Amino acid sequence: MTRVRQSEPLGGKRHGVARALSKLGVCSRSQAEAAVRAGRVGVDGRPVHDPEHPVDAARQKISLDGVTVVATQRVxxxxxxxxxxxxxxxxxxxxxxxxxxxxxxxxxxxxxxxxxxxxxxxxxxxxxxxxxxxxxxxxxxHLDKTYHVQVVGRPDADALAAMLAGVRDGADLLKARRVALLRAGEKNAWLEVLLDEGRNRHIRRLLAALGFEVLRLVRVAIGPxxxxxxxxxxxxxxxxxxxxxxxxx
Incomplete structure (x- = not known):
């Protein structure tokens, strides 16, 4: 594998071995933790079973399934x-x-x-x-995210204002940072919605609370x-x- 410059240098810093594997771009943090607990990971030739086992990836040799791990090409x-x-x-x-x-x-x-x-x-x-x-x-x-959303019905100015002000859904206050009506037909409409936070099913729950069914939801931008x-x-x-x-x- 190609060695490349790390986005956050690991040299001189000690991390848990699972986190180090993730930072090296080998696998996700959860996958690394599972591999460590399964006995598939070694440090300087010795098996480790604790995902939080401290390691300096720039100075110590980490292996996965017996193969020495090196930084992968960033993708x-x-x-x-x-x-x-x-x-x-x-x-x-x-x-x-x-x-x-x-x-x-x-x-x-x-x-x-x-x-x-x-x-x-x-x-x-x-x-x-x-x-x-x-x-x-x-x-x-995190960066703002922009969505185009097709809904049943035609949200009026009051509905758009409510999306900006926010509505309660359980313990969550759901709101949009910006919302605009893109186009409307007789039975449905398209909205552009910008979020500066991202709760689970945020837009669907927000619109459902205001009585609108979502037909399509397309993320069209992340930041720029x-x-x-x-x-x-x-x-x-x-x-x-x-x-x-x-x-x-």
Missing amino acids: YLALNKPRGIVVSAADERGRDTVYDLLRDAGLPWCGPVGRLDRASEGLLLLSNDSVWAAGITEPST LQLGELAKGQWRHLSAAEVAALRTR
């Missing part, structure tokens, strides 16, 4: 997720996942940066750069990155400029 992907595809490495019900769309691409492991539920579609990022990904998804640093003309089910590598524009940490 940054944009994918147009179709409706009905699960954002997961595996699905217990045997449904298609985003990884089926990447099969045979010859890519190193990469994980989804945030989520889209099965019924939603549009722009999804994947990467093996955990620091870059965390900057996009963590509440204190637009979905553009990327076809459904297709993916592409991000340019260095796009990666930098999305970097918040």
